[in-house]
Amino acid sequence: MRSAFKQTGFGRKLFICAEVIAICATCFGVVAWMMESDNRRQERNARAWAIVTTQAPGNSGKAEALEYLASQDIPLDGIDISCARMGGEWDQIELTCERQIYAEGLQLVGASLDSVNFSGTYLVNADFSNATLNYAKFEGASLLHTSFENASLTDARFNGAFIADADFSGAKDIPLADFTDSWTIEGSLPKGLAGIEVLVCPNMEWVLDETKPEDDCAPMIME
Numbered sequence: 001m002r003s004a005f006k007q008t009g010f011g012r013k014l015f016i017c018a019e020v021i022a023i024c025a026t027c028f029g030v031v032a033w034m035m036e037s038d039n040r041r042q043e044r045n046a047r048a049w050a051i052v053t054t055q056a057p058g059n060s061g062k063a064e065a066l067e068y069l070a071s072q073d074i075p076l077d078g079i080d081i082s083c084a085r086m087g088g089e090w091d092q093i094e095l096t097c098e099r100q101i102y103a104e105g106l107q108l109v110g111a112s113l114d115s116v117n118f119s120g121t122y123l124v125n126a127d128f129s130n131a132t133l134n135y136a137k138f139e140g141a142s143l144l145h146t147s148f149e150n151a152s153l154t155d156a157r158f159n160g161a162f163i164a165d166a167d168f169s170g171a172k173d174i175p176l177a178d179f180t181d182s183w184t185i186e187g188s189l190p191k192g193l194a195g196i197e198v199l200v201c202p203n204m205e206w207v208l209d210e211t212k213p214e215d216d217c218a219p220m221i222m223e
Contacts, residue, residue, distance in 0.1 A: 057088035057099040083120025095140035095160030168192035193222040
């Protein structure tokens with residue numbers, strides 16, 4: 001019966017019309033799904049930006065938010081989660097932060113991070129390998145075990161930063177970066193900073209809170 005029905009002119013037209021409607025319905029469903037997916041992505045992006053830009057010291061989820069934005073290939077140039085910006089009581093003279101912004105383990109490998117400001121931020125075990133960090137600020141930041149391998153560091157500022165066991169191997173334009181008063185501890189010298197002067201302090205109990213002592217530190221040219 002169905003075969004005979006399709007053989008009639010009216011039947012063929014009706015059958016074709018039904019197929020077209022089915023195809024259109026499928027296309028509409030796909031478009032609707034894509035629009036809904038895009039809306040969800042935009043909402044997630046907006047939430048991540050809100051977390052990053054909201055003034056809040058301590059652990060407020062900024063590391064996860066930054067990693068998410070980077071995973072969406074969103075440039076993070078100019079991001080400012082510094083102690084001063086986040087209300088962590090920043091001492092511009094001593095380059096210290098009373099209440100640090102915690103972004104421990106932050107993974108921004110290959111990210112676009114020109115002119116970011118991480119001054120006074122707790123970035124222990126972070127990874128900035130292959131990232132562009134030109135004009136970035138890490139003043140007074142805690143950078144223990146942090147990697148800057150093959151990163152671009154033109155005019156980056158590490159003044160007063162704690163850089164014990166940090167890895168700068170292969171980083172570009174290190175001579176153009178500022179490491180004034182950056183410091184480490186005995187037995188945990190940073191890598192890849194040949195020719196750069198760093199303060200080396202004795203390895204004592206005070207290092208547990210990564211507070212540089214007033215005395216006993218001596219400048220040393222890295223090899």
